[in-house]
Amino acid sequence: MSTSALRSRNDQILYPDSDGQPMSDNTVQFRWIVLIKEGLEFLFRDRPDVFVAGDLLGYAEEGNPKARTAPDVMVAFGRPKGDRGSYKQWEEGGIAPQVVFEILSPGNRVPEMMRKFRIYEDRGVEEYYIYNPDDGDLQGWIQKDGRLQEVPDPRGWISPRLGVRFEPGEGPESLKILHPDGTPFKTALEMQEDAQAERLRADAAEESARVERLRAERLAARLRELGESAD
Template sequence: MHQRLRSAPTVVYPESDGQPMAETPRHQQVMIDCMNVLRRHFYKIPEVYIGGNMLLYYEEGNPRKSVSPDVFMVRGVSKKELRVYKTWEQHPTLDFVLEVASPSTVRKDLGEKKELYANVLKVREYYIYDPYHEVEPSFIGFRLVGGMYEEIEFVNDRLVSEQLGLELGEHEDTLRLYDPMNGTWLPTSDERADAAEARAEGEARARQVAEARAAAAETELAELRAVLERLQASE
């Protein structure tokens, strides 16, 4: 009797771990703002991928080996949509990771995740930020040097990211990204929308003023013509 060959079972890599995106709206806003600002900053560079709040699998065939960085950046990966990140299909190491921390996560962020990011995923820069300042330290960064993390020192109250070419710091009571080349904080999506609305309103007001001036000039010209016609008629 011939024995049937059984195919290897299909390994399923879930797209969700059932956990919420963030603990609070403020945590969520920090994550969304950071991802959106980085995506816009790198949008002209094709091989820079910005992700976050997605499951990242780092051992093929073992879906239990996963982590979900709040925000991450990796070079060498196209900007195509990914539902999960598999290191053996995309890129085995990450360049930048940000975890938005809280009292319930900081021990894991500074312990288990820090070890994983340093020893397995070889994350070149790792940052932890607590928007409520409930943990100590509430803002810290590490750079991978010789296979070990070294704490990044603050310069002008900001942490310099060599991988991003930007600086991370607090501005208006939240985490922001600073461009040292331009000397400006990179605007969030809301700020860009507000600026666009303000420009549109300014342009509309300028058009109204120009139209009013043109109408006044036409009226004045018509009055001058009427005066001239009366003078000519009286001669």
């Protein structure tokens, strides 16, 4: 087949931006997807060459729209930030997402998860994490010799690519993900509450300084009335 004919055939192939599936099955899964995605966005906010996305459909092979997945969270180093309808690997310099997260829900099925695993492995995903918020179980795999090999113990595991540390706990939603400086990933609400608390502390400190300044001014005025030096 000629190159022009092949190009014409590929141009006719559709790569939908949606697979028709919901982003999440419940509020718990959604909360964790957003927490991880936004935490990573914040972590790499000063890196224009790191693309972070949530529930974005990704196509691994040009001409094969069935080779697709929609990871709950993905990170692609070496790719610019910006909006995309989908992530077509051949349009992204051949770069596959290096890190992928999946958050389990009751709707997940073993065959589908195995299909995703094989695609991620074949695409060259370097780190793959699955978290089940219902029981707190975290599993991780890292690429070695062309295969995703399981991390034996994810407790205290530091992601080679992300630099974040995982601290799984006991029980539902017990996972803590820590930034390289040791601070935990936080929800937008928690960050707003922290910012509000910081503003209140700053206002209180400013008011305390104002009161102290007025007290000093009154004392200096009283001393002048007594003919004493304010110094």
